[in-house]
Amino acid sequence: MHIVVCIKQVPDSAQIRVHPVTNTIMRQGVPTIINPYDLFSLEEALRLRDAFGGKVTVLTMGPPMAEDSLRKALGIGADDAVLLTDRFFAGSDTLATSFALATAIQKIMETEPVDMVFAGKQTIDGDTAQVGPGICCRLGMQQLTYVQKVESVDPAKREIVVHRRSEGGVQVLKTSLPCMITMLEGTNQIRYGTMDDMFRAARADVRVWSAAAAGIEDMTRCGLRGSPTVVKKVFAPKARAQKARPVDGEGAEALAAAAIEAIFASQPKLESDLLKQSAGY
Amino acid sequence: MKKQLPEKFINYKHVWVFVELERGEVHPVSWELLGEGRKLADKLGVQLAGVVMGPPAATTRAAVEGSYRYGADTVYLMEDPLLTDYRNEPFTKAMTDLVNTYQPEILLLGATTLGRDLAGSVATTLATGLTADCTELAIDDEGSLAATRPTFGGSLLCTIHTLNFRPQMATIRPRVMAMPEAKDGEVSGGLIEVPLNMKEDDVITKILDFIADNTTNKAQLAYADVVVAGGMGLGKPENFKLVKDLAEVLGAEYGGSRPLVQKGWIDSDRQIGQTGKTIRPKLYIAAGISGAIQHRVGVEGADLILAINTDPNAPIMDFAHLAIIGDAMTILPALTEAFRKRLSVNRMAG
Ligand SMILES: Cc1cc2nc3c(=O)[nH]c(=O)nc-3n(C[C@H](O)[C@H](O)[C@H](O)COP(=O)(O)OP(=O)(O)OC[C@H]3O[C@@H](n4cnc5c(N)ncnc54)[C@H](O)[C@@H]3O)c2cc1C
Ligand SMILES: Cc1cc2nc3c(=O)[nH]c(=O)nc-3n(C[C@H](O)[C@H](O)[C@H](O)COP(=O)(O)OP(=O)(O)OC[C@H]3O[C@@H](n4cnc5c(N)ncnc54)[C@H](O)[C@@H]3O)c2cc1C
Numbered sequence: 170m171h172i173v174v175c176i177k178q179v180p181d182s183a184q185i186r187v188h189p190v191t192n193t194i195m196r197q198g199v200p201t202i203i204n205p206y207d208l209f210s211l212e213e214a215l216r217l218r219d220a221f222g223g224k225v226t227v228l229t230m231g232p233p234m235a236e237d238s239l240r241k242a243l244g245i246g247a248d249d250a251v252l253l254t255d256r257f258f259a260g261s262d263t264l265a266t267s268f269a270l271a272t273a274i275q276k277i278m279e280t281e282p283v284d285m286v287f288a289g290k291q292t293i294d295g296d297t298a299q300v301g302p303g304i305c306c307r308l309g310m311q312q313l314t315y316v317q318k319v320e321s322v323d324p325a326k327r328e329i330v331v332h333r334r335s336e337g338g339v340q341v342l343k344t345s346l347p348c349m350i351t352m353l354e355g356t357n358q359i360r361y362g363t364m365d366d367m368f369r370a371a372r373a374d375v376r377v378w379s380a381a382a383a384g385i386e387d388m389t390r391c392g393l394r395g396s397p398t399v400v401k402k403v404f405a406p407k408a409r410a411q412k413a414r415p416v417d418g419e420g421a422e423a424l425a426a427a428a429i430e431a432i433f434a435s436q437p438k439l440e441s442d443l444l445k446q447s448a449g450y
Numbered sequence: 451m452k453k454q455l456p457e458k459f460i461n462y463k464h465v466w467v468f469v470e471l472e473r474g475e476v477h478p479v480s481w482e483l484l485g486e487g488r489k490l491a492d493k494l495g496v497q498l499a500g501v502v503m504g505p506p507a508a509t510t511r512a513a514v515e516g517s518y519r520y521g522a523d524t525v526y527l528m529e530d531p532l533l534t535d536y537r538n539e540p541f542t543k544a545m546t547d548l549v550n551t552y553q554p555e556i557l558l559l560g561a562t563t564l565g566r567d568l569a570g571s572v573a574t575t576l577a578t579g580l581t582a583d584c585t586e587l588a589i590d591d592e593g594s595l596a597a598t599r600p601t602f603g604g605s606l607l608c609t610i611h612t613l614n615f616r617p618q619m620a621t622i623r624p625r626v627m628a629m630p631e632a633k634d635g636e637v638s639g640g641l642i643e644v645p646l647n648m649k650e651d652d653v654i655t656k657i658l659d660f661i662a663d664n665t666t667n668k669a670q671l672a673y674a675d676v677v678v679a680g681g682m683g684l685g686k687p688e689n690f691k692l693v694k695d696l697a698e699v700l701g702a703e704y705g706g707s708r709p710l711v712q713k714g715w716i717d718s719d720r721q722i723g724q725t726g727k728t729i730r731p732k733l734y735i736a737a738g739i740s741g742a743i744q745h746r747v748g749v750e751g752a753d754l755i756l757a758i759n760t761d762p763n764a765p766i767m768d769f770a771h772l773a774i775i776g777d778a779m780t781i782l783p784a785l786t787e788a789f790r791k792r793l794s795v796n797r798m799a800g
Binding site: 301332415429435442 | 663
């Protein structure tokens with residue numbers, strides 16, 4: 170079983186600051202991490218490899234320093250890593266990103282067939298959840314998003330059964346390999362790599378591919394030029410003109426009474442609605 | 451970058467909304483989007499269409515009627531047993547065939563699990579732009595869709611255009627747009643029925659089972675009229691009961707900020723904010739919540755926000771309407787008691 174896991178290096182958003190004057194993101198010095206959602210997919214891929222044999226290849230597109238994320242993934246237990254890096258990729262939207270990643274996966278398939286592709290449910294920076302479906306669609310694979318459990322895999326029959334979260338319930342789906350899976354968060358816990366993995370990760374050869382090396386011929390499909398979406402404007406949310414009005418009163422009871430008066434004064438219909446809703450108390 | 455619409459897109463016209471129908475029910479976000487789509491279509495002077503896909507059934511026809519009721523001029527209808535339950539393959543084919551044949555300039559979908567799954571493959575197949583999770587839509591001076599969305603965990607907003615490709619696609623979260631008024635009485639409009647032209651054998655993915663959620667205990671935050679929420683200011687998990695007590699008296703849903711979910715005080719479907727639920731209640735009471743931007747973007751649609759916080763300078767004061775400056779541990783029980791009295795007195799009176 171050969172599984173490709175797409176991971177994205179993202180800024181640790183807990184530490185992102187917005188410049189108070191220019192309203193731009195201050196990226197300097199912000200540490201980067203593997204997109205947290207990708208770790209659930211990586212772990213699931215590693216479990217399948219452990220159960221059925223084969224290998225896990227991690228793939229990322231990004232600047233040269235994105236190699237750090239690949240080494241981290243190797244340290245956790247991935248077997249092989251490919252870094253897609255080229256100035257042609259700068260400014261890619263999701264369409265251009267999925268084009269580059271899908272082309273690279275096809276390149277990988279030339280030497281080793283791929284049975285499954287895993288991607289994260291979404292990222293914490295771009296947060297579109299569009300790249301996984303984009304890759305899948307380009308590769309003509311079966312698409313399994315928001316998976317909360319891989320129920321069974323039959324490598325001989327090339328079949329897989331998963332539980333997929335949908336509105337109002339869980340779909341139990343059976344499909345054929347190859348397929349693309351995005352895992353739901355909280356479905357498993359990423360492992361700690363073994364000592365062996367850590368040593369191997371430090372020494373491993375990460376394959377570094379330019380656009381041309383990945384088999385991309387038409388550079389106009391990459392980066393800004395290959396991106397139909399254009400970011401026109403970035404701005405901070407505007408503050409409301411008025412601040413919250415504090416209610417007056419001494420002690421909790423008086424404050425509560427004053428708040429209730431103020432609530433019903435500003436929302437006259439609310440009281441009758443509440444009476445209907447809370448009937449029974 | 452300037453708009454230079456290629457020749458092949460010149461005839462792309464009208465605004466479409468995907469009407470999300472699952473197991474006989476239309477997701478309310480579809481009506482919200484028809485309300486918003488109506489405004490865009492009027493601004494452009496074009497028609498608004500609903501796109502309904504479902505099995506041959508009364509519920510599918512009801513979705514068609516609902517589309518007219520919420521403002522659609524026309525409905526594109528694909529009725530086929532293959533469209534009974536959502537699967538990516540037949541729905542992607544259905545939508546891309548419709549777009550290629552009838553050429554809309556704008557296509558809107560709800561940012562639900564279904565909508566996001568579908569939008570990604572439709573946009574890729576059509577090789578057009580897709581703006582995710584928008585919070586605001588507008589038509590700019592050149593007649594292009596300006597789609598605004600939060601980024602970097604909500605700390606900034608950005609406006610995105612799809613200048614040179616059609617359709618301009620966007621997904622929008624449930625509850626971000628207001629629910630429009632439904633038209634009363636008889637409604638009608640154009641109906642264009644299109645066959646799917648696909649057989650079950652063509653679809654590789656099979657649905658073995660559907661395990662419906664146990665809804666008795668499930669949070670219905672997004673569509674609740676009143677929501678009471680707690681944050682880290684509650685200090686310890688036991689104190690969360692104070693939030694639940696107030697919610698119970700108000701017949702309200704309860705929820706919380708993200709750290710409470712991370713600490714396991716509440717279930718993840720009760721998280722409010724950027725990475726949780728967007729809510730739009732008539733009344734939102736937030737106790738011990740600082741009002742970080744990621745929380746704020748999920749609650750700004752509330753009609754009235756009451757903040758309970760010891761800190762008069764907490765960021766939540768920038769977007770709440772009313773505040774009780776005080777200790778949530780004493781204020782919450784006092785509010786619960788006061789509401790209980792007021793509502794029971796008035797119930798007897800009424
Ligand atoms: C402020 C801002 C707003 C944006 N809004 C949009 C928008 O609305 N529409 C749009 O098309 N683009 C948008 N983009 C561009 C988009 O963020 C980039 O194309 C980005 O490279 C991929 O999108 P994402 O982060 O949303 O990934 P998602 O689609 O959320 O990622 C899902 C999964 O795909 C995989 N993946 C994603 N990127 C990579 C990668 N580089 N290498 C390996 N695996 C990867 C990962 O497994 C990831 O978990 C925006 C960018 C910015 C900065
Ligand atoms: C990518 C990303 C996504 C996120 N998504 C979300 C999201 O969807 N939803 C969300 O909520 N957060 C989200 N967050 C987290 C967010 O940034 C904040 O960290 C979080 O909202 C803070 O939670 P809080 O207000 O409960 O806690 P704190 O910020 O710690 O605030 C506690 C508040 O309680 C007050 N307080 C203290 N004692 C009392 C008392 N006795 N009585 C009354 N008040 C008291 C304090 O003055 C303070 O204002 C996200 C963060 C990131 C990076």
